[in-house]
Amino acid sequence: MADEMINSYVALDLETTGIGARHEKITEIGMVKVIDGETTDTYHTMVNPHREIPKRIVELTGITDDMVKDAPGIEEILDEVLAFTEDLPLLGHQIIFDYGFLVQAAVNQKRKFEKYGVDTLKLCRYLMPGEEKKNLSAACAYFEVTQDTAHRALSDAYAAHNLYQELKKRFGKERLELFTAKMLQYKAKKERTASKRQKEHLQDLLKYHRIDITVEIDHMSGNEISRMIDKIIFQYGRIPENTKKQG
Numbered sequence: 001m002a003d004e005m006i007n008s009y010v011a012l013d014l015e016t017t018g019i020g021a022r023h024e025k026i027t028e029i030g031m032v033k034v035i036d037g038e039t040t041d042t043y044h045t046m047v048n049p050h051r052e053i054p055k056r057i058v059e060l061t062g063i064t065d066d067m068v069k070d071a072p073g074i075e076e077i078l079d080e081v082l083a084f085t086e087d088l089p090l091l092g093h094q095i096i097f098d099y100g101f102l103v104q105a106a107v108n109q110k111r112k113f114e115k116y117g118v119d120t121l122k123l124c125r126y127l128m129p130g131e132e133k134k135n136l137s138a139a140c141a142y143f144e145v146t147q148d149t150a151h152r153a154l155s156d157a158y159a160a161h162n163l164y165q166e167l168k169k170r171f172g173k174e175r176l177e178l179f180t181a182k183m184l185q186y187k188a189k190k191e192r193t194a195s196k197r198q199k200e201h202l203q204d205l206l207k208y209h210r211i212d213i214t215v216e217i218d219h220m221s222g223n224e225i226s227r228m229i230d231k232i233i234f235q236y237g238r239i240p241e242n243t244k245k246q247g
Helices: 055-061 074-084 095-108 120-127 136-142 153-171 196-209 222-236 241-246
Strands: 009-016 026-035 038-046 090-092 116-119
Touching: 009 095, 009 153, 026 055, 026 074, 026 153, 038 074, 038 153, 074 095, 090 095, 090 153, 095 116, 116 120, 120 136, 120 153, 136 153, 196 222
Parallel strands: 009 090, 090 116
Antiparallel strands: 009 026, 026 038
């Protein structure tokens, strides 16, 4: 795989609550299966991140809390997501970002997910003039590749696929080495499961300090709860001992 031009792959794009697979969550998955350059299948789903989507992300993607509230969590659909990719390499614009979220989700469920991949952003860095913007929309415009709704998962997966095919057509023969799949590297550690005691401690702190949070406690990892408890204590203080005894 390392020395042949890739023409069969799964183009992948995710929308998320922010940057960084360790602390943020998936809100939408779009995948396009391509065999010998032709689209053969697609996969699309909204994903419930079990937390409020930040305003800046809503403005960027158009995905609101209402759109994901009845969607499955990633743990419910991970098997079908990974199965869709089969043994094909992944393709995407800054593919390591999307890959990292799926690796983290897999590791959290004691699953392994290792893939080869092709990054259209890296291709653009080699094949576009330095002064040109290299994001997906700009690259598609530069190479006259039609793009549907920007910043939505399935349309961005299609855009990455169409961009790759255009780049391959224009530069594939003389720059073969750019169109080969490389092993994707992303290290993920399993998130610690939250204990009942941790959850109760957080709930007590929230109640005592009258704090509202935008994350569902039952869907927080032990690490996330620890960080939130530390932050609350630092900001508002501990629950006084005499209050605990009265409760």
